Amino acid sequence: MGNLVRLDEILRSHNLKVTRSRIEVLKILQSSHKPLSHSEIMEKLDRSHSWDRVTIYRTLGEFIEKKIVKPVLSLDRATYFELLDSQSEHAHISCLECGKMECLEQDEYKFILEKSRGFEVRSTEILIKGICKECK
Secondary structure, rough: OOOHHHHHHHHHHOOOOHHHHHHHHHHHHHOOOEEEHHHHHHOOOOOOOOHHHHHHHHHHHHHHHOOOOEEEEOOOOOEEEOOOOOOOOOEEEEEEEOOOOOEOOHHHHHHHHHHOOOOOOOOOOOOEEOOOOOOO
């Protein structure tokens, strides 16, 4: 239940009403270690409740607007979502074969830009394309 309080606080601090759909979407994104698509979020929602796809889209849109969630575009221009506070700014890697997307932990480019060029990085939208080990 301690986790629920934290999610309530996130919503309230962004002037959003606490609703079941908002809490559930936040729980899913908070527990994920990678960006998720709308479909993946829908699959992970509690099956004991009937969820409206449009409501979940609206919820994600509100989260983007309030800067709770960051949209990440995939290779096929599909939108994936991740919590902004889940990790620091980072790049993503995506498989050209299966489309799987993952977060990259260390971003050396940020260090290079900030230290050698004096450029302060505030947002990162880098997608590195390759073939994952499962598709090789």
